[in-house]
Amino acid sequence: MESDVYCDRCGNELGGASGGDHAACRTARALEPPRYCARCRRRMVVQVTPAGWTARCSEHGTIASS
Template identity: 55%
Template sequence: MSAVVEPPAADAGAAPFCAWCGGARAEGDHAACERRLATVDPPRHCPVCARRMVVQVDPVGWTARCSRHGESAGTNGFA
């Protein structure tokens, strides 16, 4: 079982891929993606390899698991 780790920072230098759309951070504008991630949506793609992650949302937060890079958890948008 993978250990729970904090998701990478949302700044452009933190990871090569966008955690919402899976696109390369160097290509295009990801401001809308960052707004979604900062409010209520959990990440859908691994920011390291851009693979789709298995995401589980519950009343207190979310967990997202990449088959290669493990699991992250958060409470974005949840109080």
């Protein structure tokens, strides 16, 4: 299983020298769906409904809110 390498909100690398601080991203993600695949950095197709959201990566499939 691959681990998350990229921020699913801004698309930048997690950790390391170029990763920066993603505190603002974590705060925002509490209220909004992911926009980038955390494994490959592809922009995802996101659908928001009153019941929740789904986000689909063409390479890694679909994730949904719980």
